[in-house]
Amino acid sequence: MSGHGLLYPLIALMMLLWSANFIIAKVAVREIPPLLLSALRVALAGLFILPIYRWSRRNGQTWAKGDLRLLVALGVFGVALNQVFFVAGISRTSVAHSALLIGITPLMVLLIAAATGQERLSARKILGMLIALAGVAILNISPAPAGAGGATLAGDLLTLLATLTFALFTVLGKEVTERCGTIAVNTVAYTGGALALSPVVVWNAGSFAFAEVSWSAWASLLYMALFPSVVCYLIYFHALSRIPASRVAAFSYLQPLIATLMGVVLLGERISIPLAAGGSVIFAGVYLTERG
Template sequence: MGASSLESGSSRQAPLGAVYTALFVQVLINAGTYLAGKRAMEELPPLTVVLWRFLLSAAVFCLLLLFTPGPKLPPRSEWRRVLMLGLLAGPINQVLFFFGLSRSTASHAALLYALTPLGVYLLSLARGHERPSSRATLGILTALVGVVVLLLGRGLASASGSLLGDLLILAAVSAWVVYTTEGKPFAATHGPVRSTAWSMVTAALLLVPVMPFALDPARTFSVSRPALGSIVYLALLTSVVAYLIWYYALSKVPASRVAIFSNLQPAATALAAWLLLGESLHWALVLGGGLVIVGVRLTQGAPVGPVSPGASLDEEAPVAGRG
């Protein structure tokens, strides 16, 4: 635990600018996740994509744990929480997300995931992790309006996503909200590397029972290079780099401030489509993106702190002190 305390303690001294820069990188990675997921599922079933994603990412995290100073396994007192986080990250969040994405559209998925900050903020309030803030609420709602403007401008009204797919994605969003809220104190205690590694390896282990039925190596290795590249993208960038950044940020700032960055993903997706697919930029990107940025800035400047004096100092007090 000494190494763990050193890691989490040193993290509090890092400037918040570095945290927000890392979150912008995470936003860009996640914007590509929609494209990579859709591309991989053109040739493989959703469950096969999920299994390979977690199998590869778990192998990388095992190597990271091997070379990271400190405990390799979570303390016995944390096994229940690790199991819960792994269940939320893998079998619940990602399985529901990919099955939903295969039946809906990327636009619908982006809009539903834009509900994450609101869900995290409300859950944090309910659990006493943050105190009510009109500025934070205004920021979250402003960013959400920006997302709606952006997606409507890209043709959300005429999108043909099915109701079933949208409901599956909404369930995945709910799991991600709980994962983010519960993961914050865990990351603050054990550091982002171990927290992410333990939850992602647990997620892979929980998926082992279905691997004989859906892993399908022969079919997987016969797909095209773009499809294989998409799986590698999902495994290494989305599941390793983006998850590490997410836990890194959660170990330093309140969960609602981290979650608000998910509202930037639709704008980042639009920019990626412009750069990679040649789609034109339009007024909705400027207006919607501007509202999202304003919402993010409002939320980042909102006062935060635990409701009760007995709340964990590791969770909020260092951040509130930086104001």
């Protein structure tokens, strides 16, 4: 099979693994508190990616002090807080809402890049952002009451914060990524994130009943640490090296759809009118922005 012939099945696998992460997180958070789950995920992901960094690192690579300080800060805000907001959010909202809101990451990236002078906003891009924002508002026309197990406004706001922190990580880490490489940047960032969240693990060591956590919850934690954080990331950057970024980005439109269908089939979530309408409007806004 040719390189490109293998590439597209790999991209499809990446989309499936990323989409399944929303379901897996729902399973894990039933038994492991969101903050502890986030800390364990970041720590394990750092352990998984470290040997990959050692294998792939550039000969004689050195780090400037400014780069290390920036990356540790990005690890705290772009990795640690990102995971805390994501897990806390999905514990309070539906898979469909979480996937759709994570799907507006490109808009957040564009907005921050424009604010820092890295991008220019056209009228079409601004219109696309406003349309997507309207879609987010439509999603919350009739949120579920807190504790009802469905989508809540609090959960959606936490998920939006996860989107914002990842967008900040993407934009502010762009220059150092170009200098040092993506694997090196993510290794340092995950290490910084793990250190920032380590007190959470220590705090829970004597009070949380780790022995009572089921094998399915532990397996879910391992999945979250390995596949979305490491395997999908490696496929993503391999794809970027082979085909245009716009073509890779086009596949991202499938993630909310796949995750929503998984939520319906595996978790019994329902597709409401606000969800269908809001999701469609968000898709339209993101599409218009990326084509602007």
